[in-house]
Amino acid sequence: MRIGFDLGGTxxxxxxxxxxxxxxGRSKAKTxxxxxxxxxxxxxxxxxxxxxAAGNPEITAMGIAVPGPIDIGxxxxxxxxxxxxxxxxxxxxxxxxxxxxxxxxNDVNAGLWGEYVAGSARGYQHVIGIFPGTGIGGGIILExxxxxxKMGSAGEIGHITVQSDGRLCGCGNFGCLETVASKTxxxxxxxxxxxxxxxxxxxxxxxxxxxxxxxxxxxxxxKAKDPGVAEVVQRAAMFLGIGMAAMVNTxxxxxxxxxxxxxxKLGDSFLKAAETSMRARAMPRLVExxxxxxxxxxxxxxxIGAADLAGRSLAS
Amino acid sequence: MRIGFDLGGTxxxxxxxxxxxxxxGRSKAKTxxxxxxxxxxxxxxxxxxxxxAAGNPEITAMGIAVPGPIDIGxxxxxxxxxxxxxxxxxxxxxxxxxxxxxxxxNDVNAGLWGEYVAGSARGYQHVIGIFPGTGIGGGIILExxxxxxKMGSAGEIGHITVQSDGRLCGCGNFGCLETVASKTxxxxxxxxxxxxxxxxxxxxxxxxxxxxxxxxxxxxxxKAKDPGVAEVVQRAAMFLGIGMAAMVNTxxxxxxxxxxxxxxKLGDSFLKAAETSMRARAMPRLVExxxxxxxxxxxxxxxIGAADLAGRSLAS
Numbered sequence: 001m002r003i004g005f006d007l008g009g010t011x012x013x014x015x016x017x018x019x020x021x022x023x024x025g026r027s028k029a030k031t032x033x034x035x036x037x038x039x040x041x042x043x044x045x046x047x048x049x050x051x052x053a054a055g056n057p058e059i060t061a062m063g064i065a066v067p068g069p070i071d072i073g074x075x076x077x078x079x080x081x082x083x084x085x086x087x088x089x090x091x092x093x094x095x096x097x098x099x100x101x102x103x104x105x106n107d108v109n110a111g112l113w114g115e116y117v118a119g120s121a122r123g124y125q126h127v128i129g130i131f132p133g134t135g136i137g138g139g140i141i142l143e144x145x146x147x148x149x150k151m152g153s154a155g156e157i158g159h160i161t162v163q164s165d166g167r168l169c170g171c172g173n174f175g176c177l178e179t180v181a182s183k184t185x186x187x188x189x190x191x192x193x194x195x196x197x198x199x200x201x202x203x204x205x206x207x208x209x210x211x212x213x214x215x216x217x218x219x220x221x222x223k224a225k226d227p228g229v230a231e232v233v234q235r236a237a238m239f240l241g242i243g244m245a246a247m248v249n250t251x252x253x254x255x256x257x258x259x260x261x262x263x264x265k266l267g268d269s270f271l272k273a274a275e276t277s278m279r280a281r282a283m284p285r286l287v288e289x290x291x292x293x294x295x296x297x298x299x300x301x302x303x304i305g306a307a308d309l310a311g312r313s314l315a316s
Numbered sequence: 317m318r319i320g321f322d323l324g325g326t327x328x329x330x331x332x333x334x335x336x337x338x339x340x341g342r343s344k345a346k347t348x349x350x351x352x353x354x355x356x357x358x359x360x361x362x363x364x365x366x367x368x369a370a371g372n373p374e375i376t377a378m379g380i381a382v383p384g385p386i387d388i389g390x391x392x393x394x395x396x397x398x399x400x401x402x403x404x405x406x407x408x409x410x411x412x413x414x415x416x417x418x419x420x421x422n423d424v425n426a427g428l429w430g431e432y433v434a435g436s437a438r439g440y441q442h443v444i445g446i447f448p449g450t451g452i453g454g455g456i457i458l459e460x461x462x463x464x465x466k467m468g469s470a471g472e473i474g475h476i477t478v479q480s481d482g483r484l485c486g487c488g489n490f491g492c493l494e495t496v497a498s499k500t501x502x503x504x505x506x507x508x509x510x511x512x513x514x515x516x517x518x519x520x521x522x523x524x525x526x527x528x529x530x531x532x533x534x535x536x537x538x539k540a541k542d543p544g545v546a547e548v549v550q551r552a553a554m555f556l557g558i559g560m561a562a563m564v565n566t567x568x569x570x571x572x573x574x575x576x577x578x579x580x581k582l583g584d585s586f587l588k589a590a591e592t593s594m595r596a597r598a599m600p601r602l603v604e605x606x607x608x609x610x611x612x613x614x615x616x617x618x619x620i621g622a623a624d625l626a627g628r629s630l631a632s
Contacts, residue, residue: 156565162478163479242477252468252469
């Protein structure tokens with residue numbers, strides 16, 4: 001029995017898994033903003049609640065998926081975005097309190113690995129994962145192994161340039177994929193439609209403030225056939241396909257799995273539009289044999305992936 | 317003793333190597349356009365001449381670097397560009413004639429591997445190779461191994477989109493890296509400077525015909541301080557850096573090695589301009605520890621790499 005934990009900026013989720021990655025018990029909470037002590041005691045509470053929900057089995061390892069870059073050796077998050085946790089040797093602290101080994105993993109890598117062992121990517125050996133959300137996360141599985149790069153930061157595909165003279169990105173570069181294909185990119189364009197009244201649904205939801213533009217609202221505005229919304233979403237899907245094509249030409253993968261809240265809420269038509277763009281843009285010979293699938297495990301992906309990676313890491 | 321062979325569209329080159337990858341004998345010829353029989357008899361002739369030049373040692377394996385995608389299993393070139401060789405099971409034919417095993421490799425992969433075992437990339441484990449020429453070739457070494465993708469086509473980084481609304485590329489896509497950072501991209505802009513007389517050196521060389529724009533001529537026009545030429549070259553270097561930044565963000569590599577005739581002729585200032593652009597564009601945390609080096613083996617890179625890969629392939 002292993003436990004997987006997904007520590008996000010807004011919520012945290014724990015799950016107990018058996019040897020076949022079946023979820024036996026779960027627990028969750030909203031992530032507090034009070035700093036190291038609060039967040040760590042929340043993690044302990046949610047972890048213990050999940051173990052109790054699974055009937056108090058013996059746990060051999062815990063994997064915890066965290067946002068941003070990590071130092072695997074130190075078991076520490078390096079630059080936690082949207083998470084009030086500073087310089088905490090998280091793995092060490094949790095191990096002391098819980099009594100079993102704890103392994104950190106980047107949340108995008110954990111989510112992709114979950115899809116690989118138990119979701120859409122099962123059975124493939126060369127897989128690229130793309131997760132459009134506030135930014136765009138990426139993960140890489142080559143020859144059946146997670147590829148992390150020289151310091152664990154490989155897969156920042158949200159920051160490849162697709163418009164060399166494009167908009168300023170949060171990373172300091174211009175025209176990154178994130179600036180045109182993320183939920184934030186969509187929100188920025190929709191805010192104008194909300195402000196100028198072209199989309200009543202968005203206006204009613206106060207979407208001129210881009211913080212109000214959640215994936216569910218975008219889906220609702222699309223369904224209402226608000227003028228302009230379809231065009232904005234279609235344009236983001238087109239750009240997402242350009243990023244996917246870059247991955248096809250670079251990695252020659254078997255599968256691109258696309259996940260995250262945006263894809264879950266906008267559904268098949270969004271993914272199909274991105275795939276169409278990808279197939280028009282990638283080299284024909286390379287893209288021919290590439291499958292595109294939606295991620296299938298949703299919130300459980302990172303939980304399952306983190307638990308599985310922790311188990312493997314301790315077995316090796 | 318192994319023999320490495322670089323089969324190009326304009327010339328072919330063979331070299332005999334000892335166990336430490338020292339070149340003991342070489343031979344070369346201009347590649348003929350007469351079709352399978354002529355090209356194959358040329359390959360045999362040049363191979364035998366190189367063996368003779370090395371003092372007729374016993375050869376255990378031959379690696380042959382060829383342009384374009386290959387079928388490693390069939391030992392066959394799939395879509396040979398600029399090479400009149402159709403549906404030839406090259407490895408099999410050469411083995412029959414020469415009496416030792418022959419292994420095919422894509423020429424960009426072979427060249428990068430040569431730099432890895434005997435040139436600029438020695439001692440690194442995560443290396444991206446970029447070779448701007450008529451197009452832009454790319455090669456990938458991860459954890460000390462050549463990464464080929466699901467069917468041997470990984471590394472087509474000349475065809476990642478950097479200008480989503482850019483020029484039509486030969487591959488059918490728009491705004492590929494090749495359309496703005498290759499020798500062909502430079503030639504296209506310089507042809508205008510030749511035609512309108514802004515560059516006397518280019519005009520005198522008949523460079524309004526882009527086939528006349530070789531790397532050496534670009535270097536000569538730069539040295540003559542022809543107005544406009546520096547700007548065109550600088551712009552290509554800037555775009556090359558954008559492509560390099562995409563590789564940094566995607567792979568988190570230790571080293572980017574840049575080679576090919578353009579870099580050899582334009583020298584350090586061109587590479588420095590590309591590196592400056594790369595460092596401005598890539599994510600700061602990722603690019604900090606990345607080295608950029610010029611390839612050091614020139615024409616010998618693919619010969620050495622092909623021989624070394626053939627030796628390893630037969631040993632495993």
